[in-house]
Amino acid sequence: MSASTSSRPALSVRPSYAAVLRVTHARRTFTAALTARLSYGTVSLAVMLSVTRATGSYAVSGAVMSLFGATTVFLMPLRASVVDRYGPRRALLPMAALYGTLLCALAALTWRPGAPVAAIGTAAALAGACAPPVGPTMRAVWSELIADRRLLQRAYSLDGVAEELLFVSGPVLVGVLVGVAPPAFGIVLSALLIVSGTAAFVTSPVMTGPRPRPRREKRGGFRGLPAPVAGAAGVGLALGGIDLLVMAFAAESQDTALVPWILGALSAGSALGGLVGGAIDWRRPARTRLAAFAAGLGLVIAAAGLAPGLWTLTVAMACAGAFIAPTLTTAYLLADETAPEDSRTQAGAWVNAAVNAGDSAGALATGLLIGGLPLGVCFALAGGTALVAAAAAAASGRGRLSA
Numbered sequence: 001m002s003a004s005t006s007s008r009p010a011l012s013v014r015p016s017y018a019a020v021l022r023v024t025h026a027r028r029t030f031t032a033a034l035t036a037r038l039s040y041g042t043v044s045l046a047v048m049l050s051v052t053r054a055t056g057s058y059a060v061s062g063a064v065m066s067l068f069g070a071t072t073v074f075l076m077p078l079r080a081s082v083v084d085r086y087g088p089r090r091a092l093l094p095m096a097a098l099y100g101t102l103l104c105a106l107a108a109l110t111w112r113p114g115a116p117v118a119a120i121g122t123a124a125a126l127a128g129a130c131a132p133p134v135g136p137t138m139r140a141v142w143s144e145l146i147a148d149r150r151l152l153q154r155a156y157s158l159d160g161v162a163e164e165l166l167f168v169s170g171p172v173l174v175g176v177l178v179g180v181a182p183p184a185f186g187i188v189l190s191a192l193l194i195v196s197g198t199a200a201f202v203t204s205p206v207m208t209g210p211r212p213r214p215r216r217e218k219r220g221g222f223r224g225l226p227a228p229v230a231g232a233a234g235v236g237l238a239l240g241g242i243d244l245l246v247m248a249f250a251a252e253s254q255d256t257a258l259v260p261w262i263l264g265a266l267s268a269g270s271a272l273g274g275l276v277g278g279a280i281d282w283r284r285p286a287r288t289r290l291a292a293f294a295a296g297l298g299l300v301i302a303a304a305g306l307a308p309g310l311w312t313l314t315v316a317m318a319c320a321g322a323f324i325a326p327t328l329t330t331a332y333l334l335a336d337e338t339a340p341e342d343s344r345t346q347a348g349a350w351v352n353a354a355v356n357a358g359d360s361a362g363a364l365a366t367g368l369l370i371g372g373l374p375l376g377v378c379f380a381l382a383g384g385t386a387l388v389a390a391a392a393a394a395a396s397g398r399g400r401l402s403a
Helices: 017-022 026-055 058-074 076-086 088-110 117-130 134-145 149-177 184-202 226-240 242-252 256-279 286-304 310-338 341-369 375-395
Strands: 221-223 400-402
Touching: 017 026, 017 149, 017 256, 026 058, 026 088, 026 117, 026 134, 026 149, 026 184, 058 076, 058 117, 058 341, 076 088, 076 134, 076 341, 088 117, 088 134, 088 184, 134 149, 134 184, 134 310, 134 341, 149 184, 149 256, 149 310, 226 242, 226 286, 226 310, 226 341, 226 375, 242 256, 242 310, 242 341, 242 375, 256 310, 286 310, 286 375, 310 341, 341 375
Parallel strands: none
Antiparallel strands: 221 400
16 A cells, blocks of 8 residues: 655645645545445444344343454454555455445344344354454555645544544434334445445555565564553543443433433534644644543543533533544554554554443443442543553553554
């Protein structure tokens, strides 16, 4: 995967979001990647609704979602290493085709009630194992297209905000579909999105093949990668239980109708924070910024438990959201800086996997703790995980992670 130097903007180009989209082939490639990534915004809710309808059991649905999520997240660095080794054209399209086929099989199994649970679980686990790492690949493409680090920061921020919007709009799209069709149709839609989007993505002119591997580089070594992985994991841990915490807070206030607005404020704050943070020419190094952003997120979440009412909590969630996208954008930038040129996709996948694994662990821990501890303590513990991650990121600059 490489881009010719003629497609890279000169350093004199004004580092703006518009300049990012003016880079040769950037709009076409980015649009195709977003189409494929929308599949990940629709598939979770579609699978959950379909499995629940087919089996009549929330427990089975939860188990299937756990299998699907586990194979998707924990095998992502391995799939990304395949992309780095063979190039997106040779690796991503077969993954997308197999993933789409297995999603269609899962849709067929769950189209009507009475499907065998073992078959559903197997199809979901196998599908997750094949999910193409389009997001990490797109971020690696950005680093190939753009030589100016300031403009690359804008590209990563734009990428992160767009991804945030996809995960907000995806469930809405599924919600509209299930009003007129069986929930399994949402799984079919997810398959169509990933296959068509990936096909358009890998046929972009910027896609060629794997970069030549320098002789002196040790394959799989990433200097400094523990810092962005720690920061990303902290974000996931802190946010994993936010939905439950907000719901419990609203239940105590006897007004759960505001929950969607509170969570919407979190997403809106993240989008705004990502755009503003990406537009600033930071003087501090990326690792310092990563620790500061993660610490800010942790402090605001911990303080949110002291909110006197729901509207104050809404403001607190918006402020917390303002740290999410900058933290993750900086983590991806730092991973890109520390990774060998031929392993950038895998480095980004480690960060992505850390966020998702932290999110799952945070949701599980919050579910176990909530109700047994005061709600303010639960908020403080959630925020404390981000503070611990910030300290780990600040202290792990000389670490090394291999895969």
